[in-house]
Amino acid sequence: MPIIIDATGIALGRLASYSAKKAVLGEEVCIINCDNAVISGKRKNVVEAYLTKRARRHPFSGPFISRVPSMIVKRAIRGMLEYKRTPGKLAFQRVVCYNTAPNEIIGKQEDIDKLKKSYSSYVTLKELSSSIS
Numbered sequence: 639m640p641i642i643i644d645a646t647g648i649a650l651g652r653l654a655s656y657s658a659k660k661a662v663l664g665e666e667v668c669i670i671n672c673d674n675a676v677i678s679g680k681r682k683n684v685v686e687a688y689l690t691k692r693a694r695r696h697p698f699s700g701p702f703i704s705r706v707p708s709m710i711v712k713r714a715i716r717g718m719l720e721y722k723r724t725p726g727k728l729a730f731q732r733v734v735c736y737n738t739a740p741n742e743i744i745g746k747q748e749d750i751d752k753l754k755k756s757y758s759s760y761v762t763l764k765e766l767s768s769s770i771s
Contacts (some may be wrong), residue, residue, distance in 0.1 A: 639666075640666035640668045640705070640734075641660055641665055641667050641668065642668045642669075642670060642743055642746050643656075643657065643667065643668070643669045643750060643766060644670055644671050644672065644739075645669050645671050645672050645674060645711065646671045646673055646674040646675075647674065647675075647676060647754050648676070648750070648753045648765070649651060649675070649676055649677070649678055649755060649757070649760075650675050650676065650677050650710070650711065650714055650751045650769045651714070651756075652716045653669070653675055653711065653714075653753060654659070654711065654714035654717070654718050655718055656750070656753055657669060657715050657733060658715050658718035658719050658729070658733075660731050661715070661729040661730065662725070662726075662731045663718065664730045664732075665732070666733075666734075667732060667733045667734070668734045668735075668736070668743065669708075669714070669733070669734070669735045669736065670736045670738070670739040670740075670743060671736075671737070671738065671739060672707045672710075672735050672736060672737050672763060673708075673737045673738070673762065673763050673764035674685070674762055674764065675706040675707070675711060675762065675763050676757065676759050676760040676761065676762050676763075677753035677760060677762075677763070677766065678757045678759070679689055679759060679760065679761070680759050681759070681761045681765070681769075682751065684761045684766065685761070685766060685769050685770060688770055689770060691703060695757050696738070698719040704771050705723040705724070705767045705770055706709060706737070706767060707737055707766075707767050708735040708736055708737045708765055709735070710733045710766075711735045711762055711763070712733065715733055715735075716730055718741045720767070736747070755768070
């Protein structure tokens with residue numbers, strides 16, 4: 639039975655570190671509503687930082703940085719794992735991310751209050767992906 643986490647209102651970094659830790663410990667992690675995860679900071683600064691990161695790449699040889707919210711979350715989790723070594727690869731394979739909740743998962747998610755925090759200024763991943771496309 640996988641751990642199902644609703645990412646609504648949870649900061650991206652907190653969500654990624656919690657998920658990576660659970661995956662390393664051998665548990666399957668399923669993250670739903672990735673488009674409602676937040677990045678703290680002013681909208682202008684967050685979007686500018688992400689565009690700068692995307693501009694550093696070569697269009698044919700990478701690194702390839704996605705604009706889809708679920709892939710942004712998955713890449714953040716990958717950054718907290720040793721994904722080039724076997725234990726990290728196996729842990730990364732145990733993580734699944736969805737932008738919306740699939741029908742078979744609705745109602746089974748955990749509510750993790752320790753990850754939620756209130757922010758004065760933030761950007762959701764849905765807003766971020768729509769502003770950089």
